[in-house]
Amino acid sequence: MELNRSGIIGQSTTLAEVFKTLSKVAPTDSTVLVTGESGTGKELLVRALHANSTRANKPFVPINCGAIPKELLESELFGHEKGAFTHAIRSRPGRFELADGGTIFLDEIGEMDLSLQVKILRVLQEKEIERVGGTGVKKVDVRIVAATNRDLEAEVTAGHFREDLYYRLNVIPLHLPPLRERGDDVILLAKHFLEKFCAKKGRPTLILNSRTIKILTAYNWPGNVRELENFMERLSILTDGTEINPQDLPDKIIDQVAETNAEALTQISEPKKMPKLPPVTDSKNANITGATYIWPTLQVLQDLELNLKDFLDMTEAKLVTEALDKSQGVKNIAAELLGVKRTTLLEKVKKIQNPK
Numbered sequence: 001m002e003l004n005r006s007g008i009i010g011q012s013t014t015l016a017e018v019f020k021t022l023s024k025v026a027p028t029d030s031t032v033l034v035t036g037e038s039g040t041g042k043e044l045l046v047r048a049l050h051a052n053s054t055r056a057n058k059p060f061v062p063i064n065c066g067a068i069p070k071e072l073l074e075s076e077l078f079g080h081e082k083g084a085f086t087h088a089i090r091s092r093p094g095r096f097e098l099a100d101g102g103t104i105f106l107d108e109i110g111e112m113d114l115s116l117q118v119k120i121l122r123v124l125q126e127k128e129i130e131r132v133g134g135t136g137v138k139k140v141d142v143r144i145v146a147a148t149n150r151d152l153e154a155e156v157t158a159g160h161f162r163e164d165l166y167y168r169l170n171v172i173p174l175h176l177p178p179l180r181e182r183g184d185d186v187i188l189l190a191k192h193f194l195e196k197f198c199a200k201k202g203r204p205t206l207i208l209n210s211r212t213i214k215i216l217t218a219y220n221w222p223g224n225v226r227e228l229e230n231f232m233e234r235l236s237i238l239t240d241g242t243e244i245n246p247q248d249l250p251d252k253i254i255d256q257v258a259e260t261n262a263e264a265l266t267q268i269s270e271p272k273k274m275p276k277l278p279p280v281t282d283s284k285n286a287n288i289t290g291a292t293y294i295w296p297t298l299q300v301l302q303d304l305e306l307n308l309k310d311f312l313d314m315t316e317a318k319l320v321t322e323a324l325d326k327s328q329g330v331k332n333i334a335a336e337l338l339g340v341k342r343t344t345l346l347e348k349v350k351k352i353q354n355p356k
């Protein structure tokens, strides 16, 4: 049977692995624990799990254990009888009862109190619940799926999470890889979101130019797909023209890429659009101006979102690397080609290898 991906986009092998496990586990009643950094699509994946299960036509009931005050969470989950506490003016079923026949999604389970964890364990083992202030137990047929962005094993070691519940939940672990480990999916998703947001605003879909694609691919996406989605929405509102250039990207992205991936910037630092300046005629510089040398302009710095120092460092690194290539690593010759002392060259090589 064709897997219903419930709108989850991606063709990376890391994501394909997740879908492989999902297709095996969805039709069963096994408990599943979904882990992954914030914004990796955990909720979307759990919805896909439900949609591909035999319970698909029954309720899917999500509850965010981290968003509901501790005192209320128990009665939210298990319901209460009239008079169970001050504000319990009438009896109310909890989410487990509402999910009967279907799936309950315990999101951010790592935030749950130890005392409530015991009660979840009981539902898992006995398949029955008891309302707060109630006098009897009720059978429920509910599949439990939980998610967390915490390292539950570490929480167990720290004494914040019950070990028995952890093992009971973790029958089938599904781990969503961070976006930075999904290769070309970044661009696939970026294009998808751009299309969606541009359509919503009634404008033609913005185009990502090749330099922008390089930067988006090199960025480490700490907020994962949610961060990407939000950026694309912002770009669909703020970008003038038809294509997205590096200078349209937020500083946060450029700064991080510049820091960790000088190579990506070196590649984009050869823009074809560099405007041609008239040859410099200053006689002092005559020997280097030649007919073909094109001086960088301020526009280039702005396009690359680099400051003067970083730009000069990059230029220096490029020339030093070229000299070393030409001299096949012979430092004396490389120094000569560059017209510097050997010791100066060594210093520069050191600086390139260990950038601050």
Ligand SMILES: Nc1ncnc2c1ncn2[C@@H]1O[C@H](COP(=O)(O)OP(=O)(O)OP(=O)(O)O)[C@@H](O)[C@H]1O
Residues within 6 Å of the ligand: 007, 008, 009, 010, 036, 037, 038, 039, 040, 041, 042, 043, 044, 045, 149, 189, 225, 226, 229
């Ligand atoms: N592979 C994907 N394809 C399309 N949209 C995605 C994908 N992954 C995530 N999204 C979208 O990104 C946003 C965040 O996803 P979701 O809420 O499922 O993440 P999460 O892991 O539950 O995050 P958190 O830990 O912050 O709760 C949602 O708008 C979701 O629709």
Ligand SMILES: [Mg+2]
Residues within 6 Å of the ligand: 042, 043, 107
């Ligand atoms: Mg979530």
